[in-house]
Amino acid sequence: MSEENTGLTLPMNRRQFAMTTLAAGFALSTQPVAAETITTDSAGLTAGEVKIPVKDGTIPAYRALPEKGGPFPTILVVQEIFGVHEHIKDVCRRLAKLGYLAIAAEMYARQGDVSKLQMQDIISKVVSKVPDAQVMSDLDAAVDWAKKNNGDTSKLGITGFCWGGRIVWLYAAHNPNLKAGVAWYGRLVGAGKANELQPKHPIDLVTELKAPVLGLYGEKDTGIPVKDVESMKAALKKADKPCEFVVYPDAPHAFFADYRPSYRKEPAEDGWKRLQEWFKKNGVV
Template sequence: MPTVDPDAINFVPKSSFSRREMLVTSLAAGFALAVEPVMADTQIKTSSDGLEAGEVKIPVKDGDMPAYRAMPNGKGPYPTVLVVQEIFGVHEHIRDVCRRFAKLGYFAIAPELYARQGDPSKVSDITALMKDIVSKVPDEQVMADLDACVAWAQGSGKADTARLGITGFCWGGRITWLYAAHNPKLKAGVAWYGRLLGESKPLTPKHPLDLVADLKAPVLGLYGGADQGIPVESVDKMRAALKAANKPGEIIVYPDTPHAFHADYRPSYRKEAADDGWKRLQAWFKQNGVV
């Protein structure tokens, strides 16, 4: 597995907001090529027994976006959680996270947010993945796609979007902070090692530290003290900014812990921190009305 931290790479995007063709129309099976080798001995596998789980299509303004949805087998409505992918897209780990939420009684949905820019499952090199796909995804598009997921979930009759939460990992951790500044109906977010600072670019004009004053929901940030791409100094700045803005957020830093410590299928996995973070996530959602 390459040691390059995806959150530390920045490229000048070449696409624009106007791109409309869906390049990905269905989710790939298994794992993205760039995550090899998969650590099978630590990988968590959550059964779909007792669940309604599988791929769905989310109507957006320029087509149908593929997503993975998991919920208990029943009438609902269930509290709703948006699950935002790592840079690798909606592969098996993200689908498993959705099933874990469903086992807890949630309606969980993970949209393939790169569907217009390319298929991350087919790219074997992280640098190429960042340059050719991830850097071309506009924040504005992502916010609209997440809003579309909430609308679709509400329309299903099985989701209670008045109890709405969001969580994301790596690239999705940054998106979690952004969505908490975007959607006034969001109850709470949990951001796993999402980048907090960055250069302002046309497709990514603002970053979490720029948006602290705009946060509309409390966010729990979970970070590794040994993350080479997200310095502890930037985490400290975010914590201080939350306090200065009187925003109800919290940041936990796990000492000597690397980036992607929740990714149980990768060598970066740290079970103790991952388990503690998952417990804190559940408590955070409960405390803030996502139950």
């Protein structure tokens, strides 16, 4: 029977998605890869690419979890502006080594593959066209997938970096079942006027937060000044929300990104320790 005769709207064909598989290696715009790059093996893990059903088709994702046992507490890992490339996959494996099911869904799957683009094109051609509502829905789909694939989503956390750091705050306002979030240098206020695709920023959603968020930021981040962090702190205090911030002295943006020159070992390691403590404190364990 044809689509026209059924009266149903069929899911979007996969070929209409810009990405049906994840990019390999590191994004072009982050090259060359630094000597400090951390590589986590998959020994004792089940790790690799999976397909997540979404309302209009499927999107690719990387997931890692312990090989035996389960179900495991679940952490959504939200990509930097560079998409789900090797660094984000490695973060998933690091979390799996700690006993989590970690899953990173490709948030730009419909809009484009950023792995071969330079920064200016990443922003103008892809990222600027990604709706927040789409991201929230796709993260929900990742949770559904995890629940069916050895994840304990009653113990749900989220962490994200850069572009994904902002998404952590948004998702904490979106999902009432989230236990906790850890946002690494995610934008807190709008760079300009709100628009149809990104109608609100974290500071606009403070009263709607449903889970505590730990914000990890750098004092020398030229894109997210300390005054933005202070504004967010004040709004959270007024709304009586149990969120916390750590601002690392002299740390720039992307201080956790061990494959880039921005990496700072001490704050990165301290932040990773605090992430683990935050999730445990808030029931993601």
